[in-house]
Protein backbone atom coordinates (compact mmCIF):
# COMPACT_ATOMS: atom_id res chain seq x y z
CA UNK A 302 0.00 0.00 0.00
CA UNK A 303 1.26 3.46 -0.87
CA UNK A 304 0.29 5.17 2.36
CA UNK A 305 0.75 8.83 1.39
CA UNK A 306 -1.06 8.26 -1.88
CA UNK A 307 -3.97 6.70 0.00
CA UNK A 308 -3.96 9.52 2.56
CA UNK A 309 -3.98 12.09 -0.20
CA UNK A 310 -6.83 10.38 -2.06
CA UNK A 311 -9.14 10.45 0.97
CA UNK A 312 -7.66 13.58 2.59
CA UNK A 313 -6.33 12.11 5.84
CA UNK A 314 -4.65 14.43 8.32
CA UNK A 315 -2.44 12.15 10.37
CA UNK A 316 -1.42 8.54 10.95
CA UNK A 317 0.59 7.65 14.04
CA UNK A 318 2.48 4.48 14.92
CA UNK A 319 2.88 4.00 18.67
CA UNK A 320 5.24 1.37 20.05
CA UNK A 321 6.10 0.40 23.63
CA UNK A 322 8.40 -2.59 23.90
CA UNK A 323 7.95 -3.33 27.60
CA UNK A 324 4.17 -3.72 27.37
CA UNK A 325 4.03 -4.99 23.79
CA UNK A 326 1.90 -2.06 22.62
CA UNK A 327 1.67 -1.68 18.87
CA UNK A 328 -1.00 0.89 18.13
CA UNK A 329 -1.95 2.82 15.02
CA UNK A 330 -3.91 6.02 15.58
CA UNK A 331 -5.62 7.46 12.52
CA UNK A 332 -6.90 11.02 12.57
CA UNK A 333 -8.86 11.52 9.39
CA UNK A 334 -10.45 14.95 9.63
CA UNK A 335 -10.87 17.51 12.43
CA UNK A 336 -12.94 20.12 10.60
CA UNK A 337 -15.89 19.68 12.93
CA UNK A 338 -13.88 19.23 16.13
CA UNK A 339 -11.48 16.80 17.80
CA UNK A 340 -11.39 13.36 16.25
CA UNK A 341 -13.41 10.90 18.33
CA UNK A 342 -13.41 7.17 17.65
CA UNK A 343 -12.88 3.95 19.52
CA UNK A 344 -9.90 1.65 19.92
CA UNK A 345 -10.08 -1.79 18.31
CA UNK A 346 -7.81 -4.61 19.48
CA UNK A 347 -7.56 -7.43 16.99
CA UNK A 348 -5.25 -10.18 15.75
CA UNK A 349 -4.54 -8.74 12.33
CA UNK A 350 -3.15 -11.07 9.66
CA UNK A 351 -0.50 -8.45 8.80
CA UNK A 352 0.62 -4.93 9.68
CA UNK A 353 -0.78 -3.80 6.35
CA UNK A 354 -4.22 -5.18 7.28
CA UNK A 355 -4.06 -3.25 10.57
CA UNK A 356 -3.10 -0.01 8.80
CA UNK A 357 -5.92 -0.45 6.30
CA UNK A 358 -8.41 -1.08 9.09
CA UNK A 359 -7.28 2.01 11.01
CA UNK A 360 -7.55 4.14 7.88
CA UNK A 361 -10.99 2.87 6.86
CA UNK A 362 -12.40 3.03 10.39
CA UNK A 363 -10.97 6.50 11.03
CA UNK A 364 -12.53 7.92 7.89
CA UNK A 365 -15.80 6.21 8.73
CA UNK A 366 -15.84 8.09 12.04
CA UNK A 367 -15.58 11.44 10.24
CA UNK A 368 -18.71 10.59 8.27
CA UNK A 369 -20.46 9.06 11.27
CA UNK A 370 -19.89 12.05 13.51
CA UNK A 371 -20.82 14.53 10.80
CA UNK A 372 -24.02 12.71 9.81
CA UNK A 373 -25.02 12.40 13.47
CA UNK A 374 -24.74 16.17 13.85
CA UNK A 375 -21.87 15.94 16.35
CA UNK A 376 -19.24 18.66 16.61
CA UNK A 377 -16.50 16.07 16.26
CA UNK A 378 -14.04 14.96 13.67
CA UNK A 379 -13.16 11.36 12.87
CA UNK A 380 -10.40 9.07 14.03
CA UNK A 381 -9.81 5.56 15.27
CA UNK A 382 -7.10 3.39 16.79
CA UNK A 383 -6.22 -0.21 16.19
CA UNK A 384 -4.02 -2.14 18.60
CA UNK A 385 -2.39 -5.21 17.13
CA UNK A 386 -2.85 -8.20 19.44
CA UNK A 387 -5.22 -10.77 20.84
CA UNK A 388 -7.58 -9.10 23.32
CA UNK A 389 -7.98 -12.38 25.21
CA UNK A 390 -4.24 -12.96 25.71
CA UNK A 391 -2.11 -9.91 25.03
CA UNK A 392 -3.62 -7.16 27.20
CA UNK A 393 -1.85 -5.73 30.22
CA UNK A 394 -2.13 -2.63 32.35
CA UNK A 395 1.13 -1.10 31.11
CA UNK A 396 -0.06 -1.40 27.50
CA UNK A 397 -3.11 0.79 28.07
CA UNK A 398 -1.13 3.19 30.29
CA UNK A 399 1.44 3.58 27.49
CA UNK A 400 -1.36 4.07 24.97
CA UNK A 401 -2.97 6.70 27.23
CA UNK A 402 0.29 8.65 27.27
CA UNK A 403 0.44 8.65 23.47
CA UNK A 404 -3.13 9.98 23.37
CA UNK A 405 -2.25 12.67 25.93
CA UNK A 406 0.63 13.70 23.66
CA UNK A 407 -1.90 14.59 20.98
CA UNK A 408 -3.23 17.29 23.28
CA UNK A 409 -6.91 16.73 22.50
CA UNK A 410 -6.73 16.18 18.74
CA UNK A 411 -7.95 12.63 19.34
CA UNK A 412 -10.37 11.24 21.93
CA UNK A 413 -10.84 7.50 22.31
CA UNK A 414 -13.51 5.03 23.49
CA UNK A 415 -14.29 1.30 23.23
CA UNK A 416 -14.52 -0.77 20.09
CA UNK A 417 -14.17 -4.48 19.31
CA UNK A 418 -11.70 -6.05 21.77
CA UNK A 419 -11.61 -3.22 24.31
CA UNK A 420 -13.70 -2.65 27.43
CA UNK A 421 -14.67 -0.07 30.02
CA UNK A 422 -11.90 -1.47 32.26
CA UNK A 423 -9.33 -0.76 29.51
CA UNK A 424 -10.66 2.79 29.14
CA UNK A 425 -10.34 3.28 32.91
CA UNK A 426 -6.64 2.41 32.66
CA UNK A 427 -6.16 4.83 29.75
CA UNK A 428 -7.88 7.44 31.91
CA UNK A 429 -5.03 7.15 34.44
CA UNK A 430 -2.88 8.93 31.84
CA UNK A 431 -5.25 11.17 29.94
CA UNK A 432 -8.63 12.88 30.06
CA UNK A 433 -9.08 12.35 26.32
CA UNK A 434 -10.99 9.11 26.78
CA UNK A 435 -14.74 8.48 26.98
CA UNK A 436 -16.80 5.43 27.89
CA UNK A 437 -15.01 5.08 31.22
CA UNK A 438 -16.79 3.86 34.37
CA UNK A 439 -19.97 5.74 35.32
CA UNK A 440 -18.43 6.36 38.78
CA UNK A 441 -16.25 9.01 37.05
CA UNK A 442 -19.40 10.72 35.74
CA UNK A 443 -18.90 9.01 32.41
CA UNK A 444 -21.28 7.09 30.16
CA UNK A 445 -19.82 3.60 30.63
CA UNK A 446 -20.16 0.87 28.03
CA UNK A 447 -21.51 2.34 24.75
CA UNK A 448 -22.71 -1.00 23.32
CA UNK A 449 -26.28 -1.07 24.75
CA UNK A 450 -26.85 2.44 23.41
CA UNK A 451 -25.41 1.54 20.01
CA UNK A 452 -27.85 -1.39 19.99
CA UNK A 453 -30.79 0.89 20.75
CA UNK A 454 -29.81 3.12 17.83
CA UNK A 455 -29.48 0.15 15.48
CA UNK A 456 -32.92 -1.04 16.59
CA UNK A 457 -34.41 2.40 15.85
CA UNK A 458 -32.68 2.62 12.47
CA UNK A 459 -33.78 -0.91 11.57
CA UNK A 460 -37.39 0.10 12.17
CA UNK A 461 -37.02 3.08 9.82
CA UNK A 462 -35.53 0.86 7.10
CA UNK A 463 -38.29 -1.73 7.66
CA UNK A 464 -40.91 1.00 7.14
CA UNK A 465 -39.47 1.66 3.70
CA UNK A 466 -39.26 -2.01 2.73
CA UNK A 467 -42.43 -3.41 4.28
CA UNK A 468 -44.68 -0.36 4.70
CA UNK A 469 -44.69 -0.74 8.50
CA UNK A 470 -42.00 -0.20 11.07
CA UNK A 471 -43.27 -2.99 13.29
CA UNK A 472 -40.73 -5.78 13.58
CA UNK A 473 -43.23 -8.21 15.06
CA UNK A 474 -43.01 -11.50 13.20
CA UNK A 475 -40.09 -10.31 11.06
CA UNK A 476 -37.22 -12.76 10.71
CA UNK A 477 -33.88 -11.11 11.49
CA UNK A 478 -30.58 -12.87 10.71
CA UNK A 479 -27.90 -11.55 13.06
CA UNK A 480 -24.21 -12.05 12.24
CA UNK A 481 -22.12 -11.86 15.44
CA UNK A 482 -23.90 -11.75 18.79
CA UNK A 483 -21.31 -9.79 20.77
CA UNK A 484 -21.78 -6.71 22.94
CA UNK A 485 -23.96 -4.71 20.56
CA UNK A 486 -25.92 -7.52 18.94
CA UNK A 487 -26.80 -9.19 22.24
CA UNK A 488 -28.53 -5.97 23.27
CA UNK A 489 -30.05 -5.56 19.81
CA UNK A 490 -31.51 -9.06 20.08
CA UNK A 491 -33.12 -8.05 23.38
CA UNK A 492 -35.03 -5.21 21.66
CA UNK A 493 -35.97 -7.39 18.69
CA UNK A 494 -37.13 -10.27 20.87
CA UNK A 495 -39.21 -7.89 23.01
CA UNK A 496 -40.95 -6.66 19.86
CA UNK A 497 -41.73 -10.19 18.69
CA UNK A 498 -39.15 -10.60 15.92
CA UNK A 499 -37.82 -14.11 15.17
CA UNK A 500 -34.06 -14.37 15.42
CA UNK A 501 -31.52 -16.42 13.51
CA UNK A 502 -28.03 -15.93 14.92
CA UNK A 503 -24.45 -16.94 14.30
CA UNK A 504 -21.08 -16.26 15.92
CA UNK A 505 -17.63 -17.81 15.89
CA UNK A 506 -17.94 -17.83 19.67
CA UNK A 507 -20.22 -20.73 20.66
CA UNK A 508 -21.04 -19.33 24.12
CA UNK A 509 -22.44 -16.13 22.61
CA UNK A 510 -24.66 -18.16 20.30
CA UNK A 511 -25.85 -20.35 23.18
CA UNK A 512 -26.82 -17.29 25.23
CA UNK A 513 -28.97 -15.94 22.37
CA UNK A 514 -30.60 -19.33 21.87
CA UNK A 515 -31.43 -19.66 25.56
CA UNK A 516 -32.53 -16.09 26.24
CA UNK A 517 -34.29 -15.18 23.00
CA UNK A 518 -35.27 -18.52 21.50
CA UNK A 519 -32.98 -17.74 18.57
CA UNK A 520 -32.21 -20.35 15.94
CA UNK A 521 -28.45 -20.91 15.55
CA UNK A 522 -26.69 -21.45 12.22
CA UNK A 523 -23.05 -21.89 11.22
CA UNK A 524 -21.19 -18.66 10.35
CA UNK A 525 -21.02 -19.42 6.61
CA UNK A 526 -24.78 -20.09 6.47
CA UNK A 527 -26.05 -16.76 7.84
CA UNK A 528 -26.12 -15.07 4.40
CA UNK A 529 -28.41 -17.57 2.73
CA UNK A 530 -31.03 -18.11 5.46
CA UNK A 531 -34.63 -17.16 4.65
CA UNK A 532 -35.12 -13.87 6.46
CA UNK A 533 -36.57 -10.37 6.13
CA UNK A 534 -33.62 -8.46 7.57
CA UNK A 535 -29.89 -9.18 7.58
CA UNK A 536 -28.13 -7.54 10.54
CA UNK A 537 -24.33 -7.59 10.16
CA UNK A 538 -22.97 -7.07 13.69
CA UNK A 539 -19.50 -8.67 13.53
CA UNK A 540 -16.62 -7.16 11.55
CA UNK A 541 -16.68 -5.30 8.23
CA UNK A 542 -16.91 -6.23 4.54
CA UNK A 543 -19.62 -8.89 4.94
CA UNK A 544 -21.56 -7.43 1.99
CA UNK A 545 -19.42 -8.56 -0.92
CA UNK A 546 -19.34 -10.47 -4.22
CA UNK A 547 -19.63 -13.87 -2.51
CA UNK A 548 -22.40 -13.01 -0.04
CA UNK A 549 -24.70 -10.74 -2.08
CA UNK A 550 -26.00 -13.51 -4.39
CA UNK A 551 -26.93 -15.55 -1.31
CA UNK A 552 -28.95 -12.82 0.44
CA UNK A 553 -32.72 -13.27 0.77
CA UNK A 554 -33.25 -10.23 2.99
CA UNK A 555 -35.07 -7.09 1.81
CA UNK A 556 -33.29 -4.95 4.43
CA UNK A 557 -29.67 -4.75 5.57
CA UNK A 558 -29.42 -3.01 8.93
CA UNK A 559 -26.76 -3.80 11.50
CA UNK A 560 -24.07 -2.49 13.83
CA UNK A 561 -20.86 -3.40 12.04
CA UNK A 562 -18.60 -0.69 10.68
CA UNK A 563 -17.67 -0.76 6.97
CA UNK A 564 -20.28 -3.34 5.98
CA UNK A 565 -19.79 -2.83 2.22
CA UNK A 566 -16.55 -4.42 1.08
CA UNK A 567 -16.34 -1.84 -1.69
CA UNK A 568 -18.61 1.06 -2.63
CA UNK A 569 -19.80 -0.79 -5.73
CA UNK A 570 -21.44 -3.40 -3.47
CA UNK A 571 -23.73 -0.62 -2.28
CA UNK A 572 -24.72 -0.04 -5.91
CA UNK A 573 -25.44 -3.74 -6.45
CA UNK A 574 -27.73 -4.13 -3.44
CA UNK A 575 -29.50 -0.89 -4.37
CA UNK A 576 -30.22 -2.28 -7.84
CA UNK A 577 -31.55 -5.46 -6.22
CA UNK A 578 -34.08 -3.34 -4.30
CA UNK A 579 -32.57 -4.08 -0.90
CA UNK A 580 -33.02 -1.23 1.59
CA UNK A 581 -29.57 -0.66 3.08
CA UNK A 582 -29.35 1.41 6.27
CA UNK A 583 -25.86 2.90 5.91
CA UNK A 584 -23.59 1.53 8.65
CA UNK A 585 -22.24 4.77 10.01
CA UNK A 586 -25.69 6.34 10.26
CA UNK A 587 -27.41 3.42 11.97
CA UNK A 588 -24.56 2.56 14.37
CA UNK A 589 -23.94 6.12 15.64
CA UNK A 590 -25.68 5.49 18.98
CA UNK A 591 -22.46 4.64 20.81
CA UNK A 592 -20.58 7.71 19.69
CA UNK A 593 -23.60 9.96 20.31
CA UNK A 594 -23.71 8.54 23.83
CA UNK A 595 -20.00 9.01 24.63
CA UNK A 596 -19.97 12.45 22.96
CA UNK A 597 -22.59 13.58 25.45
CA UNK A 598 -19.83 13.40 28.08
CA UNK A 599 -18.35 16.54 26.54
CA UNK A 600 -21.38 18.45 27.89
CA UNK A 601 -21.61 16.67 31.28
CA UNK A 602 -23.17 13.28 30.68
CA UNK A 603 -26.96 13.11 30.77
CA UNK A 604 -28.29 9.67 29.76
CA UNK A 605 -31.82 10.85 29.10
CA UNK A 606 -30.57 13.52 26.69
CA UNK A 607 -28.22 11.06 25.00
CA UNK A 608 -30.96 8.45 24.51
CA UNK A 609 -33.27 11.05 23.01
CA UNK A 610 -30.62 11.87 20.41
CA UNK A 611 -30.04 8.18 19.73
CA UNK A 612 -33.77 7.60 19.28
CA UNK A 613 -33.59 10.10 16.40
CA UNK A 614 -31.44 7.68 14.39
CA UNK A 615 -34.85 6.56 13.10
CA UNK A 616 -35.30 10.02 11.55
CA UNK A 617 -31.75 10.12 10.23
CA UNK A 618 -32.19 6.80 8.40
CA UNK A 619 -35.54 8.05 7.05
CA UNK A 620 -33.79 11.23 5.86
CA UNK A 621 -31.07 9.24 4.08
CA UNK A 622 -33.73 7.10 2.36
CA UNK A 623 -35.52 10.29 1.30
CA UNK A 624 -32.32 11.77 -0.19
CA UNK A 625 -31.65 8.45 -1.92
CA UNK A 626 -35.10 8.55 -3.59
CA UNK A 627 -34.95 12.27 -4.35
CA UNK A 628 -31.53 12.09 -5.99
CA UNK A 629 -31.91 8.59 -7.44
CA UNK A 630 -28.76 7.33 -5.71
CA UNK A 631 -28.04 4.37 -3.39
CA UNK A 632 -28.45 5.05 0.32
CA UNK A 633 -24.70 4.86 0.98
CA UNK A 634 -24.20 7.74 -1.46
CA UNK A 635 -27.07 9.67 0.13
CA UNK A 636 -25.46 9.27 3.56
CA UNK A 637 -22.11 10.50 2.23
CA UNK A 638 -23.85 13.57 0.77
CA UNK A 639 -25.41 14.34 4.16
CA UNK A 640 -22.05 14.14 5.92
CA UNK A 641 -19.99 15.86 3.22
CA UNK A 642 -22.43 18.76 2.98
CA UNK A 643 -22.01 19.51 6.68
CA UNK A 644 -18.22 19.17 6.65
CA UNK A 645 -17.98 21.28 3.48
CA UNK A 646 -20.02 24.11 4.97
CA UNK A 647 -17.97 24.15 8.16
CA UNK A 648 -14.68 24.00 6.27
CA UNK A 649 -15.71 27.13 4.50
CA UNK A 650 -16.71 28.98 7.66
CA UNK A 651 -13.39 28.00 9.25
CA UNK A 652 -11.45 29.74 6.52
CA UNK A 653 -12.23 33.01 8.29
CA UNK A 654 -9.14 34.09 10.23
CA UNK A 655 -9.43 33.70 14.00
CA UNK A 656 -6.57 34.21 16.42
CA UNK A 657 -6.63 31.03 18.52
CA UNK A 658 -4.01 30.21 21.11
CA UNK A 659 -1.04 32.54 21.32
CA UNK A 660 -1.34 36.18 20.44
CA UNK A 661 0.35 36.87 17.13
CA UNK A 662 2.73 39.28 18.90
CA UNK A 663 3.50 36.97 21.83
CA UNK A 664 6.96 36.17 20.48
CA UNK A 665 8.14 39.68 21.34
Ligand SMILES: NC(=O)C1=CN([C@@H]2O[C@H](COP(=O)(O)OP(=O)(O)OC[C@H]3O[C@@H](n4cnc5c(N)ncnc54)[C@H](O)[C@@H]3O)[C@@H](O)[C@H]2O)C=CC1
Nearest residue numbers: 447448451481483484485504505506524539560561562591
Ligand atom coordinates in the same frame (compact mmCIF):
# COMPACT_ATOMS: atom_id res chain seq x y z
N1 LIG B 1 -19.57 -1.35 20.61
C1 LIG B 1 -20.10 -0.28 20.07
O1 LIG B 1 -20.69 0.57 20.76
C2 LIG B 1 -20.03 -0.08 18.59
C3 LIG B 1 -19.67 -1.11 17.74
N2 LIG B 1 -19.68 -0.92 16.39
C4 LIG B 1 -19.33 -2.01 15.50
O2 LIG B 1 -20.25 -3.08 15.68
C5 LIG B 1 -19.59 -4.34 15.50
C6 LIG B 1 -19.78 -5.19 16.74
O3 LIG B 1 -19.21 -4.52 17.85
P1 LIG B 1 -19.23 -5.14 19.32
O4 LIG B 1 -20.51 -5.83 19.54
O5 LIG B 1 -18.81 -4.08 20.24
O6 LIG B 1 -18.06 -6.19 19.20
P2 LIG B 1 -17.93 -7.62 19.89
O7 LIG B 1 -16.52 -8.04 19.72
O8 LIG B 1 -18.50 -7.63 21.25
O9 LIG B 1 -18.87 -8.52 18.95
C7 LIG B 1 -18.52 -8.96 17.69
C8 LIG B 1 -18.92 -10.42 17.62
O10 LIG B 1 -18.74 -10.87 16.29
C9 LIG B 1 -18.22 -12.18 16.35
N3 LIG B 1 -17.58 -12.48 15.07
C10 LIG B 1 -16.39 -12.06 14.60
N4 LIG B 1 -16.18 -12.54 13.36
C11 LIG B 1 -17.28 -13.28 13.05
C12 LIG B 1 -17.68 -14.03 11.91
N5 LIG B 1 -16.90 -14.12 10.84
N6 LIG B 1 -18.88 -14.64 11.93
C13 LIG B 1 -19.67 -14.58 13.01
N7 LIG B 1 -19.34 -13.89 14.12
C14 LIG B 1 -18.17 -13.25 14.14
C15 LIG B 1 -17.29 -12.18 17.54
O11 LIG B 1 -17.06 -13.48 18.03
C16 LIG B 1 -18.08 -11.32 18.52
O12 LIG B 1 -18.93 -12.09 19.35
C17 LIG B 1 -18.14 -3.98 15.16
O13 LIG B 1 -17.99 -3.92 13.77
C18 LIG B 1 -17.96 -2.60 15.78
O14 LIG B 1 -16.94 -1.85 15.15
C19 LIG B 1 -20.06 0.27 15.83
C20 LIG B 1 -20.43 1.31 16.61
C21 LIG B 1 -20.37 1.24 18.07
Ligand SMILES: CC(C)CC(=O)C(=O)O
Nearest residue numbers: 342343414415447591592
Ligand atom coordinates in the same frame (compact mmCIF):
# COMPACT_ATOMS: atom_id res chain seq x y z
C1 LIG C 1 -17.72 2.74 20.00
C2 LIG C 1 -17.91 4.18 19.85
C3 LIG C 1 -18.05 4.87 21.14
C4 LIG C 1 -17.18 4.93 18.86
C5 LIG C 1 -16.71 4.20 17.66
O1 LIG C 1 -15.55 3.93 17.53
C6 LIG C 1 -17.67 3.74 16.66
O2 LIG C 1 -18.82 4.24 16.62
O3 LIG C 1 -17.31 2.89 15.84
